[in-house]
Amino acid sequence: MGVRKKTRxxxxxxxVVLFLIATPSIVLYSxxxxxxxxxxxxxxxxxxxxxVLPSGADIIINSVKSKTGFFSNSVFVQNLSPxxxxxxxxxxxxYDYKKELxxxxxxxxxxxxxxxxxxxxxxELLGEDIDYFSIAPDNNVLLVVKIEKNKINFEVTxxxxxxxxxxxxxxxKKEVKTTTLDLKWSDDSNKALLNAGNSYFLLESALxxxxxxxxxxxxxxxxxxxxxxxSSQIFFIKGKNLYSDKQNTPIxxxxxxxxxxxxxxxxxxxxxxxxxxxxxxxxxxxxSSKVFPIKKDSEYKIVxxxxxxxLKENQSLFLFNKKSNIFENFYDNVKDLKLSLDxxxxxxxxxxxxxxxxxxxxxxxxxLKKSSEETTDGYWLNNDYIVSADKKxxxxxxxxxxxxxxxxxxxxxTIFISDEKNIDVKNPKIFFNQSDKKLYILTNGxxxxxxxxxx
Numbered sequence: 001m002g003v004r005k006k007t008r009x010x011x012x013x014x015x016v017v018l019f020l021i022a023t024p025s026i027v028l029y030s031x032x033x034x035x036x037x038x039x040x041x042x043x044x045x046x047x048x049x050x051x052v053l054p055s056g057a058d059i060i061i062n063s064v065k066s067k068t069g070f071f072s073n074s075v076f077v078q079n080l081s082p083x084x085x086x087x088x089x090x091x092x093x094x095y096d097y098k099k100e101l102x103x104x105x106x107x108x109x110x111x112x113x114x115x116x117x118x119x120x121x122x123x124e125l126l127g128e129d130i131d132y133f134s135i136a137p138d139n140n141v142l143l144v145v146k147i148e149k150n151k152i153n154f155e156v157t158x159x160x161x162x163x164x165x166x167x168x169x170x171x172x173k174k175e176v177k178t179t180t181l182d183l184k185w186s187d188d189s190n191k192a193l194l195n196a197g198n199s200y201f202l203l204e205s206a207l208x209x210x211x212x213x214x215x216x217x218x219x220x221x222x223x224x225x226x227x228x229x230x231s232s233q234i235f236f237i238k239g240k241n242l243y244s245d246k247q248n249t250p251i252x253x254x255x256x257x258x259x260x261x262x263x264x265x266x267x268x269x270x271x272x273x274x275x276x277x278x279x280x281x282x283x284x285x286x287x288s289s290k291v292f293p294i295k296k297d298s299e300y301k302i303v304x305x306x307x308x309x310x311l312k313e314n315q316s317l318f319l320f321n322k323k324s325n326i327f328e329n330f331y332d333n334v335k336d337l338k339l340s341l342d343x344x345x346x347x348x349x350x351x352x353x354x355x356x357x358x359x360x361x362x363x364x365x366x367x368l369k370k371s372s373e374e375t376t377d378g379y380w381l382n383n384d385y386i387v388s389a390d391k392k393x394x395x396x397x398x399x400x401x402x403x404x405x406x407x408x409x410x411x412x413x414t415i416f417i418s419d420e421k422n423i424d425v426k427n428p429k430i431f432f433n434q435s436d437k438k439l440y441i442l443t444n445g446x447x448x449x450x451x452x453x454x455x
Contacts, residue, residue, distance in 0.1 A: 044105040046104050046108060047077055047109070048076075048077050048103060048109050048111065049109070050089070050112070051112040052073055053115050053116070054094075056069070057091040057094075058091065059087070060088040060090070061087050076108075084100050084404070086098070087099045091116050093118060095409045097407050098407065099111060099401070100405060102404070113399075121411065121453070123415050123451075124417075124448065125423075125447075126449055128446050128447075129445050130144055130145070130146055130447045131181075134192070135433055138188075139434050140189070140435060141157070141158060142156070143155070143183070143203075144157070150170060150171050151168055151171070152168065153167075154166065159436060165209070167209075167212065169201065171196070171197065171199070183195070187228045189206075191203065191206070191226065200215040200224060221236040223236060224236040228260055229262065235258070237255055237258070241255060242267065242281070250281075251279075252265065252267060254270035256269065256270055259303065263278055264276055264277065264278060265278070265281070268294075268311065272292045273287075273292070287320070288320070292311070292318075299313075303337065305343070306343045308320075310330065310337065315335060315350075316332050331348065331365055332350075335348075336377070339380075340380050341380060344383075345358055348365075349375045353371075354386070355368060356400050366400070368386065369396060371392055373392035375389070376391060384401065385398065385400070386398055387439060389429070393426050395428060396408050396409065415441075415448060423444065423448065424443075424444070426443055427443070428443045429442040429443075430442075437454050438451065
């Protein structure tokens with residue numbers, strides 16, 4: 001009996017020791033802790049939360065598959081080691097999405113703005129032999145232009161009810177086939193300023209019978225724009241002075257470039273200082289504290305987004321620092337820039353690059369896309385995705401989430417309209433309509449509109 005008691009005691013002690021060893025491990029494991037054998041330490045785990053549209057996608061993290069359902073388009077995976085994990089999102093008929101995400105201890109890494117894009121996007125042919133198109137700021141009016149010798153034909157389409165109206169502009173003694181058109185809409189979308197062959201015309205598309213009127217007062221003018229608050233008033237620079245079509249005398253003198261925001265004018269003067277005033281040119285206020293050297297042969301443009309004031313000198317972009325009150329170099333070789341819908345982010349294009357920055361943050365520019373050909377234009381799809389085009393005949397959709405890698409989808413360079421007709425994309429001009437979520441493409445005289453690209 002003594003031997004048996006001793007054996008039972010030994011076994012009991014062994015179980016107690018194992019219990020004392022295992023219990024903390026089980027508790028720590030349940031609390032999300034793991035043993036890092038390489039580092040010889042205990043680490044805490046994290047998680048990844050993924051939300052994707054459309055629903056029904058497979059979300060694969062470290063080869064473990066989860067599926068979003070009809071009522072939920074998100075997945076939360078816990079107890080992941082603090083390291084880089086691969087996320088793969090797949091759905092039949094859509095391009096795959098891949099992202100490498102870093103998980104940190106006791107933190108949830110979020111990937112919640114993913115959109116999958118169709119491989120076969122349906123396009124509609126809106127018209128042929130078209131030279132130019134533009135969509136008004138309200139995203140409801142489509143203007144299509146066809147140029148003939150000495151004549152410009154216009155067609156205005158209401159995108160809501162598809163009603164169309166046509167009218168023409170005859171330009172005597174002028175060959176306009178090779179003329180580059182430039183059109184600026186009023187903020188209320190009722191009017192547009194057309195520059196054709198260095199002549200300006202007022203297009204009134206909201207009338208029951210649209211009409212176009214020559215504006216001889218704008219001859220030899222530059223920086224022509226509507227008053228944002230009153231589309232019946234037009235501002236323009238002539239002979240270094242800023243005028244309004246409502247008065248004969250200058251509103252402001254020695255103006256290099258200006259921008260109208262609400263009822264205020266912000267302008268760069270010939271003296272190299274930045275000023276602001278009301279739209280009557282009164283209550284002037286000097287903003288800058290240091291001269292910005294004005295170059296005689298350079299072109300200047302002021303662009304204001306929210307509280308940020310940008311100045312373009314040819315293709316060099318400068319940002320006005322409101323703490324030091326001076327212009328600072330922002331980025332070289334910028335062709336154009338666009339503000340995101342939430343007013344917080346900016347995309348801009350150089351000859352071969354598409355980049356973005358967050359306004360108000362001291363962060364460097366983030367490269368979204370680099371191409372061997374010149375980038376021609378780009379638009380925000382929403383606050384997280386952009387679409388851009390280049391002279392390589394490539395239209396691309398890119399996310400702006402630069403963590404790990406940037407997902408980019410290149411649309412097919414041949415668009416199939418029907419079994420009998422397909423269109424090759426060459427040097428496309430694009431526009432994304434925030435109202436109907438459609439991508440409009442002008443290529444080889446054919447105007448196309450996609451199905452809705454995003455939810």
